[in-house]
Amino acid sequence: MSERADTSPVTKIVVVEDLTKDLRPGFGLRRKRVLDRISFSVERGEIFGFVGPNGAGKTTTLKVLMGLIRATSGRAQILGHDVRETAYRRHVGFLPENPYFHDFLTGREFLAFYAKLSGLRRSNRAARIEALLDLVGLREAADARLRTYSKGMLQRIGLAQSLVHDPEVVFLDEPMSGLDPLGRKEIRDLILRLRTEGKTVFMNSHILSDVEMLCDRVAIIAEGRIRYEGGVDAFLPHGESGTDVVATGLAPEAAAKLHDRLGERMRVQGERVELRVPHKQVGELLAELLAMGAEVTSVMPHRASLESIFLSTVQERRRWAR
Amino acid sequence: MGALIRIYTLAGNTLREVIRNRILYVLLCFAIVLIATGVVLSALSYVEQERILQDVGLGSIRLFGTVIAIFLGVGVLHKEVDRRTIYTILSKPISRSEFVLGKYLGLTATIWLQLLIMSAAFALISWLAHAPLGTGHAAALLLSGLEMSLMVAVATLFSAFTTPMLASFFTAGIWVVGHLTRDLRQLASHSDVSAVRELAVWIHRLLPDLESFNVSIQAVHGLPIEGSEVTLPIAYGIGYASLVLILAIVLFERRDFR
Amino acid sequence: MGEQAAVGTRWVQLVAALSFAALTVVSFSKLPMPIRGARGDLFIPRPEVARIASLGFEALVADYYWLQAVQIVGGAQNPTRYAPLIGGLIDVVTTLNPWVGHPYRFAAVWLIDSPESVRQANRLLERAIEHHPEDWRHYFYLGFNQFFYLEDNEAAAAVLERAIELRGAPLYLKRLVARLKVQADGLETGATFLRELIATTRSRKARAKYERALDEIETERRARWLDQAREDYRERFGRDIETIGDLVRGPDPVREALPPEPHGWEWILKGKKRRLVSSYYGHRYEPQFHRTERKRRKHWRAELLEREGSGR
Ligand SMILES: Nc1ncnc2c1ncn2[C@@H]1O[C@H](COP(=O)(O)OP(=O)(O)OP(=O)(O)O)[C@@H](O)[C@H]1O
Numbered sequence: 018m019s020e021r022a023d024t025s026p027v028t029k030i031v032v033v034e035d036l037t038k039d040l041r042p043g044f045g046l047r048r049k050r051v052l053d054r055i056s057f058s059v060e061r062g063e064i065f066g067f068v069g070p071n072g073a074g075k076t077t078t079l080k081v082l083m084g085l086i087r088a089t090s091g092r093a094q095i096l097g098h099d100v101r102e103t104a105y106r107r108h109v110g111f112l113p114e115n116p117y118f119h120d121f122l123t124g125r126e127f128l129a130f131y132a133k134l135s136g137l138r139r140s141n142r143a144a145r146i147e148a149l150l151d152l153v154g155l156r157e158a159a160d161a162r163l164r165t166y167s168k169g170m171l172q173r174i175g176l177a178q179s180l181v182h183d184p185e186v187v188f189l190d191e192p193m194s195g196l197d198p199l200g201r202k203e204i205r206d207l208i209l210r211l212r213t214e215g216k217t218v219f220m221n222s223h224i225l226s227d228v229e230m231l232c233d234r235v236a237i238i239a240e241g242r243i244r245y246e247g248g249v250d251a252f253l254p255h256g257e258s259g260t261d262v263v264a265t266g267l268a269p270e271a272a273a274k275l276h277d278r279l280g281e282r283m284r285v286q287g288e289r290v291e292l293r294v295p296h297k298q299v300g301e302l303l304a305e306l307l308a309m310g311a312e313v314t315s316v317m318p319h320r321a322s323l324e325s326i327f328l329s330t331v332q333e334r335r336r337w338a339r
Numbered sequence: 340m341g342a343l344i345r346i347y348t349l350a351g352n353t354l355r356e357v358i359r360n361r362i363l364y365v366l367l368c369f370a371i372v373l374i375a376t377g378v379v380l381s382a383l384s385y386v387e388q389e390r391i392l393q394d395v396g397l398g399s400i401r402l403f404g405t406v407i408a409i410f411l412g413v414g415v416l417h418k419e420v421d422r423r424t425i426y427t428i429l430s431k432p433i434s435r436s437e438f439v440l441g442k443y444l445g446l447t448a449t450i451w452l453q454l455l456i457m458s459a460a461f462a463l464i465s466w467l468a469h470a471p472l473g474t475g476h477a478a479a480l481l482l483s484g485l486e487m488s489l490m491v492a493v494a495t496l497f498s499a500f501t502t503p504m505l506a507s508f509f510t511a512g513i514w515v516v517g518h519l520t521r522d523l524r525q526l527a528s529h530s531d532v533s534a535v536r537e538l539a540v541w542i543h544r545l546l547p548d549l550e551s552f553n554v555s556i557q558a559v560h561g562l563p564i565e566g567s568e569v570t571l572p573i574a575y576g577i578g579y580a581s582l583v584l585i586l587a588i589v590l591f592e593r594r595d596f597r
Numbered sequence: 598m599g600e601q602a603a604v605g606t607r608w609v610q611l612v613a614a615l616s617f618a619a620l621t622v623v624s625f626s627k628l629p630m631p632i633r634g635a636r637g638d639l640f641i642p643r644p645e646v647a648r649i650a651s652l653g654f655e656a657l658v659a660d661y662y663w664l665q666a667v668q669i670v671g672g673a674q675n676p677t678r679y680a681p682l683i684g685g686l687i688d689v690v691t692t693l694n695p696w697v698g699h700p701y702r703f704a705a706v707w708l709i710d711s712p713e714s715v716r717q718a719n720r721l722l723e724r725a726i727e728h729h730p731e732d733w734r735h736y737f738y739l740g741f742n743q744f745f746y747l748e749d750n751e752a753a754a755a756v757l758e759r760a761i762e763l764r765g766a767p768l769y770l771k772r773l774v775a776r777l778k779v780q781a782d783g784l785e786t787g788a789t790f791l792r793e794l795i796a797t798t799r800s801r802k803a804r805a806k807y808e809r810a811l812d813e814i815e816t817e818r819r820a821r822w823l824d825q826a827r828e829d830y831r832e833r834f835g836r837d838i839e840t841i842g843d844l845v846r847g848p849d850p851v852r853e854a855l856p857p858e859p860h861g862w863e864w865i866l867k868g869k870k871r872r873l874v875s876s877y878y879g880h881r882y883e884p885q886f887h888r889t890e891r892k893r894r895k896h897w898r899a900e901l902l903e904r905e906g907s908g909r
Pocket residue numbers: 040041042043049051069070071072073074075076077078114223597
């Protein structure tokens with residue numbers, strides 16, 4: 018904890034220290050501690066995953082960071098500025114969860130509105146907006162009112178909004194919730210692209226596969242407390258990690274041959290075989306299976322480790338509940 | 340400079356929102372129909388028809404303007420918070436005071452735009468009926484616009500901390516009492532109880548004195564309206580509305596959007 | 598089957614719509630619409646309360662009550678019957694918006710059923726004068742009420758005198774004032790007033806009229822002298838004179854000589870009432886009533902007496 022105190026604004030994009038938030042769920046009801054002395058930090062250039070089960074306090078943390086609600090105590094800084102200031106937000110982008118925007122605007126007007134609010138010069142504005150429309154693939158729908166947008170389109174225009182002023186750091190609250198697989202992939206690609214542009218991304222999620230696939234580092238929050246902060250790889254024990262491949266239509270002798278090599282890591286269920294190999298060997302295995310005339314039905318990264326941490330926090334929560 | 344641009348942007352967006360809202364056109368049409376009702380009503384009287392025509396016209400404009408002002412004003416902040424559109428706006432480099440000011444100015448611009456349209460209808464009907472039109476009418480319309488702008492500020496204040504339902508209730512209450520405070524003070528001045536007199540005086544001082552914005556009778560009767568009867572209410576209205584807005588900003592700045 | 602059901606429903610809807618439309622139209626056309634107020638169902642607020650409660654829409658509310666008053670007069674056989682109602686309404690109208698003009702005169706025309714009504718009309722007219730000091734008509738109505746209904750010539754003269762110099766005031770107003778003054782203060786006051794007018798007026802035509810009026814006053818002075826002689830005669834002999842000559846005839850006449858008629862014409866006893874008048878003018882110098890007005894006043898007095906009698 019003490020190392021975090023020496024923050025140089027150059028590397029630490031977000032610093033949260035002992036942040037506590039009490040909320041009163043309703044008039045006259047008892048105060049509830051939603052965030053309990055949480056601390057974490059986000060480094061420049063990384064994709065940071067803020068992970069936790071429903072109701073853990075992810076959105077609340079993000080609202081504190083965006084100055085939408087005030088912390089009861091503790092400190093929160095972005096780019097070296099207290100989150101209650103406003104001027105530094107010139108370098109910050111935000112996409113809330115389940116976003117709802119002014120639906121009387123067209124996509125283009127919407128982006129122009131946020132560009133003006135962010136202080137973008139008129140000369141850059143039009144070009145920037147066109148570029149963003151291309152980036153999120155909404156050029157066709159740019160002159161339709163947001164009222165007519167689908168959820169996925171809203172999510173994408175929302176993402177464009179968070180990027181309109183070319184911020185250094187982007188905060189995304191569950192950017193992939195409610196999207197179809199294609200939409201999720203598009204958003205994922207966008208996020209990865211942001212990293213290559215040198216931006217820092219802070220992302221709330223409870224979808225572990227997304228986190229595992231995208232994030233450099235994660236913090237796990239449950240019941241308003243930080244349970245884990247660190248690299249994604251660090252908590253994936255070696256040997257256990259790998260990719261699950263499912264195939265059918267494998268000739269019995271080929272199956273036997275594979276079984277000899279993989280042993281425990283292969284299970285046969287009638288026609289179906291399930292295989293688990295390290296990430297690096299996936300390509301090789303797939304080529305082999307195809308050569309054997311098998312039909313590959315599923316390729317999925319195995320993430321038992323993240324799940325196990327997740328589950329353990331849930332179990333802890335149950336223990337507290339007693 | 341940046342702040343001005345942001346406020347202007349927000350105001351423009353608010354104006355656009357209202358202009359793209361269909362309900363408003365219905366209200367506006369209704370108001371114009373009501374202004375035109377003066378023609379029918381004045382026909383019921385066999386004398387002083389132009390006077391009745393203009394009474395009805397100015398009355399409708401003030402009534403509808405106020406209704407629209409309250410109707411729009413109470414939703415101004417609440418809607419943005421309720422629909423969470425405010426989240427992304429405030430995540431940009433914009434302060435909450437700029438936000439409130441932008442929303443307020445946008446709505447006020449809408450109100451004046453509507454007033455302009457209704458005034459044009461009024462002028463047209465007066466002209467067709469050969470009723471006199473003069474600076475008095477302009478002064479009356481100007482001051483009623485100021486009253487409406489003040490009501491938008493009051494509605495914004497209530498909108499900053501309560502639901503639209505309650506906010507409309509409170510704002511309408513302020514409007515009613517604001518038209519009574521002068522009489523209240525007058526009536527209470529005959530009271531034997533000094534506390535009652537004091538109370539009435541303070542109510543008159545603290546709540547907006549909306550009767551000061553009412554010169555429609557003078558306008559219709561072509562009575563002289565002194566410069567101070569226009570300039571002083573304008574100064575008073577601007578001052579009062581600004582104070583109310585500052586209070587709204589202070590309250591709004593303390594809010595958690597959860 | 599489903600198709601048929603749908604058609605059936607449409608028929609039901611159509612029939613229902615038509616029958617309810619018929620019901621609405623017929624009942625609407627038969628809705629009872631009595632004159633409001635005739636049954637005492639018109640609520641007239643206290644004027645001050647109405648003013649405060651109208652929240653800045655005084656003019657509009659005033660118009661509403663004004664239209665009510667117009668409807669009552671327009672719909673009633675004998676509007677004076679509703680005088681108290683009209684008075685109440687006009688009081689509200691003119692409290693809410695004292696700058697109206699016509700409603701005041703409307704009240705003056707219809708509030709004539711009783712002295713109370715006339716007095717209320719006069720109060721309203723005074724409000725009118727306060728807000729329209731330049732309009733001679735309100736003085737005229739007020740003076741007329743004072744003189745005609747309340748028979749207070751002095752008050753009438755005082756009010757009318759304020760109006761004579763106003764724009765649009767008719768010339769006869771001045772002579773009317775002179776006559777009223779003669780009735781109220783005596784001939785000398787009237788004559789003085791006229792001499793003043795003659796001295797100040799520029800119009801030759803007007804001056805001629807005033808001079809004629811002054812001449813009438815001189816005639817009236819002599820006629821009154823003769824009236825007095827006639828009265829003395831009646832006292833002494835217990836009967837009225839047969840001719841004017843009776844005043845100087847006989848062993849012990851009531852007067853030595855008769856004043857000549859100023860124009861060289863003669864004095865006569867006119868009509869059934871045998872009023873003493875100059876044959877040059879044919880009438881005495883006093884406010885003149887048109888025949889219909891005289892009838893109205895008679896009628897009004899009879900009704901008044903009856904009402905006061907039944908009141909007791
Ligand atoms: N307005 C509010 N008033 C009172 N309590 C609230 C309010 N909003 C949220 N909470 C509580 O705060 C806690 C954290 O909520 P938060 O929305 O931050 O969770 P989250 O981690 O974002 O969950 P999810 O994954 O479902 O979005 C929850 O227990 C919730 O009940």
